[in-house]
Amino acid sequence: MACLSVPGKALYYYGERVIMIYKEMRVLDIVEKYPECQEVFHRYDEKVGACIMCEQLFNSLAEMSVFYGLEIENIISELEKAIIKK
Amino acid sequence: MDKIVDARGLSCPQPVILTKKAMEGENGDLLTTIVDQTMALENVSKLASSQGYDYEVEEKDNAYYIHMSRTDEINIEKGHSTEDIAVLVSSRLFGQGDEELGQILMNSFLYTLNEMEENITHLLFMNSGIYLTVEGSPVIVHVKALESKGVEILSCGTCLDFYGLKEKLAVGKVTNMYTAMEVLCKASKTISV
Numbered sequence: 001m002a003c004l005s006v007p008g009k010a011l012y013y014y015g016e017r018v019i020m021i022y023k024e025m026r027v028l029d030i031v032e033k034y035p036e037c038q039e040v041f042h043r044y045d046e047k048v049g050a051c052i053m054c055e056q057l058f059n060s061l062a063e064m065s066v067f068y069g070l071e072i073e074n075i076i077s078e079l080e081k082a083i084i085k086k
Numbered sequence: 087m088d089k090i091v092d093a094r095g096l097s098c099p100q101p102v103i104l105t106k107k108a109m110e111g112e113n114g115d116l117l118t119t120i121v122d123q124t125m126a127l128e129n130v131s132k133l134a135s136s137q138g139y140d141y142e143v144e145e146k147d148n149a150y151y152i153h154m155s156r157t158d159e160i161n162i163e164k165g166h167s168t169e170d171i172a173v174l175v176s177s178r179l180f181g182q183g184d185e186e187l188g189q190i191l192m193n194s195f196l197y198t199l200n201e202m203e204e205n206i207t208h209l210l211f212m213n214s215g216i217y218l219t220v221e222g223s224p225v226i227v228h229v230k231a232l233e234s235k236g237v238e239i240l241s242c243g244t245c246l247d248f249y250g251l252k253e254k255l256a257v258g259k260v261t262n263m264y265t266a267m268e269v270l271c272k273a274s275k276t277i278s279v
Contacts, residue, residue, distance in 0.1 A: 022197060028102060031099050051125070054098040057129050062193065
């Protein structure tokens, strides 16, 4: 589709940035909707030394980021990149 | 006959996702999920509670059998879902305390309102709550999503004037105290944050 474009890491539709991941989404809702995001969380497991999808499954992305001291914008960007890549 | 979800050998989030799908499918009122990891047991139990299920855990053959049944309580709640709900937001932050946490919670609150299937009819923004409906609001996307679902978004005109933001209103309409009170009094339920 001509109206769909992927400049850099974000998805655009008729020039409007499409938001796929909100920081208020629960980890469970993200991996249920986008199974390809599990890979991203696994990568972060190594950084934080814990299983994010075990311990933070019912928390929002924002709560999870605060808990582990992670940069939420980076996580969102990586999650969206994984979705686009699929 | 219980629906069976055999999630042995699977790690989180799979047992939870499979159980959630089973709950949402046909005959999802009675189901048993079998897991063999304690973390999966903990998370499936948490899911059961959050979805209005009673559950019992049976340990046998090196596995946990989580027997779940939907309680009447949730059916009663479902019956109430047709009632009109008006939400009054009188601050740009959720609760008192840390500013950053207040913003995170307000974001979560409005996102969750979008996800709920309750019959929310009005969102009233008063005092500093009007900062959430003007240009630059960190939650504007959620408020607009609610508006697109038919929720009426009303911001207090006196408050917009007071903060000098009347020209910056980005979603919904301007209202006054009379209309606001009318909305709150007519609603079957009100939520105030």
